[in-house]
Amino acid sequence: MAYSKSKLEIHTYLAGLYEKHGKKGFIHFKNAPDIKGIQYLEPLIAAIETRQVVRITYLPYYEDRPYFNDVHPYVLKEYGFRWYLVGWNAFKEQMRTYALDRIRDLQDIPSAAYRNPDGRVEDYFKYAIGIIAPEGAPPLIRMSVQKTQAQYLISQPWHDSQNIVEETDETIVFSFRVHPTYEFKSLVLGLGKDAEILEPAALRDELNEEWKALLALYGDGRST
Numbered sequence: 001m002a003y004s005k006s007k008l009e010i011h012t013y014l015a016g017l018y019e020k021h022g023k024k025g026f027i028h029f030k031n032a033p034d035i036k037g038i039q040y041l042e043p044l045i046a047a048i049e050t051r052q053v054v055r056i057t058y059l060p061y062y063e064d065r066p067y068f069n070d071v072h073p074y075v076l077k078e079y080g081f082r083w084y085l086v087g088w089n090a091f092k093e094q095m096r097t098y099a100l101d102r103i104r105d106l107q108d109i110p111s112a113a114y115r116n117p118d119g120r121v122e123d124y125f126k127y128a129i130g131i132i133a134p135e136g137a138p139p140l141i142r143m144s145v146q147k148t149q150a151q152y153l154i155s156q157p158w159h160d161s162q163n164i165v166e167e168t169d170e171t172i173v174f175s176f177r178v179h180p181t182y183e184f185k186s187l188v189l190g191l192g193k194d195a196e197i198l199e200p201a202a203l204r205d206e207l208n209e210e211w212k213a214l215l216a217l218y219g220d221g222r223s224t
């Protein structure tokens with residue numbers, strides 16, 4: 001989420017509504033989960049501003065034990081009620097993303113020389129939906145959507161690159177210049193039969209395999 005003065009004003013206004021009417025039952029507010037790891041926001045902001053290398057003790061979801069990485073911090077990003085750090089992993093010599101709620105310890109390394117990012121840091125997520133930002137140029141994706149569902153995409157675009165390139169009586173064709181990551185494919189699959197990837201062919205084939213797997217799981221007539 002990109003915060004601006006206007007969006008902060010909206011959040012303040014909504015917080016006031018909740019304070020005044022939230023317990024009356026006729027306005028339903030979604031309960032936001034506890035945001036874990038926010039205690040690391042301030043020290044990481046300071047590290048980014050002062051170009052300070054940090055040592056992160058980190059526990060991924062797929063590991064049993066935490067391990068440490070020396071990270072050159074570049075960007076903090078909020079997505080889906082979670083905060084993430086993007087920085088240069090000195091051990092693997094590549095950009096990595098770290099969920100703040102999986103950090104177990106954070107220490108400065110004053111003796112380490114800071115590595116400046118390659119290019120403009122603000123462009124790192126330029127072609128990404130979510131927190132995964134693959135390297136290289138993204139493909140041009142064309143997707144046909146039934147008009148009943150297309151209105152949701154028009155009112156709340158998925159990405160800044162979203163454009164309408166064609167329209168018929170029943171469908172609207174959108175284009176995106178994004179990496180087809182898990183987050184993007186999940187959005188497409190969430191539209192079900194109302195969306196069809198037209199190109200690139202490789203993405204169309206990937207989603208076709210996803211649908212085959214779903215059909216194999218749910219399509220054999222078994223009842224629960």
